[in-house]
Amino acid sequence: MNGGSRGRLVVALGNPDRGDDGVGQAVVRALGPQPGVEVWEAVRGGLPLAEALVGYERALVVDACLDLPVGEVALVPLFVGELGPESGRWLHGLGLAQGLALLREAGLPVPRTWALVIGVPADLPFGQGLSPEVARAVPRAVAEVKKWLAN
């Protein structure tokens, strides 16, 4: 990835009106302002999020995850590969990695991107606030964000 010159960005991805899906927001709010780092909250992923990341040098997306045990925290690099033959059959459903690949294919500077994911339960009803298991993961996730910022 070629990256851009807009520095570092941390994006909390998720809907705070859907219970544990708001864990990303809870993490960045607990993190507080960080010098020299932009911090956003977003609900929209895929290509629109990829477009918003254009120009940043490094980005970290903090997101809820259905594929991890509830409360588990994992920091993973986002692999922005080539656009595969199945990419974009339905463009609104393009994932973040594929969106970034499309933008890179078009010559735009996309950032080196990581994801900090926190396991949440599959049932996410309307309502605010985190479940106790997910709330307990927030300090560990904040520590991971700080580590990422320090590197």
Place this chain on the structure above:
Amino acid sequence: MKKIAIDPITRLEGHGKILLYLDEKGGLKGAVLQVPELRGFEAFCRGRRGEEMPQITERICGVCPEAHHLASAKALDAAYGAEVPPAAWAQRELFYNCYIFSDHLLHLVFLGGPDLLLPADTPKSARNVLGVLQAYPELGREVVAVRARAQRVLEIVGGRAIHPVFALPGGVARAITPEEAEEIRSHTQAMVALAEKLVPFFHEEVLPDPGYQSLLASPSAHLPTHYLGLVDEGGAPHFCRGKVRAVSSQGAELFRLEGAAAMERIAERVEPWTYVKFPYLKGLGWAGFAAGPESGIYRVGPLARLNVAERMATPLAQEEYERFLDFFGEKPVHATFAYHWARLVEMVQAAEAAHALAQDKALTGTEIRGRLGKPGEGVGVVEAARGTLFHRYALDENGLVRDLDLIVATTHNAAGIGLSVKQMAEEVVGKGTLDEALLNQIEMAFRAYDPCLACATHFLPGEMPLVVEIYDVEGRLERRIAR
């Protein structure tokens, strides 16, 4: 190895589903689009402060939060009886035209692109974004770059990347500075330049293609419904202001009303086999899943807006609109695949309108918020890229939401999409083994409407978020096809 999906996991729920019902002979009896359900959303909103609604409602949709944001603000304008100042409207309209431009551009080149820009015999493995980029590398890159400029305007005016926070009841949150206006003008100029390029491109590369010509002329894609959309005082389509106009399948005006009165003319049909409500024109009534003058079924979106319009609002768009009408030689145009061409006409208008607004002195005006009255009821209507969007709120004396009702574009079009899918699927469904052919036919009909289903990110990235279920005459599930 365990797969971890990095994308939002909520928004709308469930998979987009097409239900096909067979008759005794194995032919197609009916087709229905099942759109994702918003279970619990209305209950969640009751009791919330009215001014929170533009932020809450934009989170329900990952495809067009801009539309929900502004529809919500407009509903609050009406609920508080607020007069929105011209500077605030200049911001709102600029923002909204950039959203329409950006969304239509994406659909036209990349989403509809595989149907429009690639030869019909293109193998499945290349009928995608990559195929379009490989076939038209320079255009593809320019589209991505100019779309990013439109997104930048949305960020400046909207106050935040991706999710706008600027529209408030009675106006907007802050004034635009002269420096920001200058930057905006450079972006809108690039939007107009691309629109100017895409019109001849369409006429040279897309329209003459025999495949597209046959889709436009196909009786299987001719659906004579009524149409509904917003128009300005001069009868041109307007994406976020004006009155709601409905025309019949034969072109007669059915009504031209403010949002609240227009909403009164719409009823919703409830069927026992689905939670989806099917809106129809109350005055004409429900005559089953059928098009034609006696049926209340109508369509919304780009084609509908051009059918309810009497002209376009800007010069280049007007020229293209005239070519569009000359080609079909009738109005309303009922060809479902004309949705794509209509999208081009609207994209041109959106670019031109955005550039005109960027040069308007009102944009940097500092009187940006009107006085609010006592809270009450209000309806806000905008045209989302894919069709008319109504928000209706009833606020109590403390400004808390007592009741709300949303009718979104894909719901308006649910019956029309079902009918189009039925038309397109009819020829292949009875043959039993043509799963891929069936999905392609359905996908093309479905894609013409650009329905908003993929916000449900339960779908693996890049997959077509569509499940087709075929039921026999006894109502038993016979086949389930997904990709």
